[in-house]
Amino acid sequence: MAVDFTIAADVFAGLVAKIDKVVERRNTIPILSNVHVQAEVDGTLLIKGTDLDLEMHTTTEIAAEVQTAGATTVPQKLLADILRKLGKNQVRFKADETNATVSAGRSSFKLLTLPDADYPEIKGVHDKDAVEFALPKARLRRILNDCGFAISSEETRYYLNGVFLHAVDGRLVSVATDGHRLAKLEQEAIGSIGEMPGVIVPTKAVRLFKEMTDWTPEGEDIAIRVDTSKIEFSATGFRLLSKLIDGTFPDYQRVIPTGNPNRMMVDPEAMQGAVDRVATVSSERGRAVKLTLADGTMTLTVQSPDAGIGTDEIAVEMAQPFDLELGFNAKYVNDALGTFPFARVEFALGEPGSPAVIRNPNDEHRLVVLMPMRV
Incomplete structure (x- = not known):
């Protein structure tokens, strides 16, 4: 699909850079190396990236000047590198069915595109079964800092490759273990989590907790929605959707x-x-x-x-x-x-x-x- 818009290069670059740790550089599905770029009639610019287990959406309150609303996909790393080197200049992004042109001043780059209709999408958290609550930025980061070091990297025990989140007496409990060490953290959540299922958030999503807290504006909490198969984190400017690990976390209390x-x-x-x-x-x-x-x-x-x-x-x-x-x-x-x-x-x-x-x-x-x- 064709798309044509103009926006400051540093604003565009910031949105594309946030996708960096989601998109995989090497994979057998070429479109997964691409980032999905969508411009709306009202000037909203939406960027999306996925590895089929995680899906990151980013946007900005700064409106783009949209000549043609639409969407396309281009290589994420290449686009990020180009935009980073264009500084704060206004950049025009124009794409058709086969190519996208990124231009600013006398600089111009032509990138190969893949159809936006082929870009995969992860089904979101089921509204009917969702448990919704929020965490202040510092509390989300504590889960990474206080439990992340104990996550297992052993593939045979895949159910240990993440942080186990569950509710105990109305408090959010985070646990990670690799069988040699165990870390446990209890915190108050904003909202009711009494019906929250016990879920295992995979390592790759947990590693993004720091970035998400950096992106979240001061004074804003991070909203969390979770069902039995997916978890979603969102704040102004981003939304991260992650599949959960389908496994049973061991009875850690016994150790x-x-x-x-x-x-x-x-x-x-x-x-x-x-x-x-x-x-x-x-x-x-x-x-x-x-x-x-x-x-x-x-x-x-x-x-x-x-x-x-x-x-x-x-x-x-x-x-x-x-x-x-x-x-x-x-x-x-x-x-x-x-x-x-x-x-x-x-x-x-x-x-x-x-x-x-x-x-x-x-x-x-x-x-x-x-x-x-x-x-």
Whole structure:
């Protein structure tokens, strides 16, 4: 279909760039590398991209000067690169059935198009079954920051390749685990989520939480609609629709210890530094760091058969004196500590073979569980 409009290049570029992390560069369906460009009679410019699992729509309040309303599809990366280099100049976009011309001043580019009628579309959230609520920007970003690091990348257990969202006592609970570590976060939502089904939001959608909060205007919340198969996030200027993972998330409550008696307070930055230093002796991924706890001191040890031994010590505050020796994956320890930007965190420890629970002592609604390693 033909389309012809003029708009500032930087405005157009901003809309196309937002599609970047949705569109796949390499795929067996050529049109999925394209972005769908649509101009309405009233000057509304709509940009859409999809990978068949995610679908992103972007628009702007700045009206285009539309000569011919219509739509087409062009290569997303190529269009984004061209628009970015045209600065703030007015750009004319004109397309017919086979080509699109992007021109500004003396610059002109001709791009191949594919029919807009062939562009795939994901069926939206079912209105009848939808649960609707909203989250302030900071709360949506917390799901990524506090749980995202624990998402599994193991394809055989595909049901762990995302964040499990569900309602507990009217609060939104987010959980991620890869079987070696688990992160859980409870937050208040705006609106009723009592009927919300438990759903698994895939990793690719979760990774876009940061971008969506950056795009959302200050003071505006992000609206969320969800049914049993899809979830939609929207605010001024964008709408993201994502398919959900069709699987059953495990009963995560069973792996959260409730009776670990050995409790201590740690400076997370000091512990991160010590773990990083002792792990220097090993190039092996997943090397265990041994923690020896006694008399208010944590001794950290990493041993490598090829390089030697690294040790370090930091002070800890024990609720009651205890002696304990146990091991954890050094990378997982530092990943978890990096999500606690506080002066102190609490470790609740049990027997050497028991999982550890890490919390901010001032936040009862968030925790991380680390599974132990043999040392």
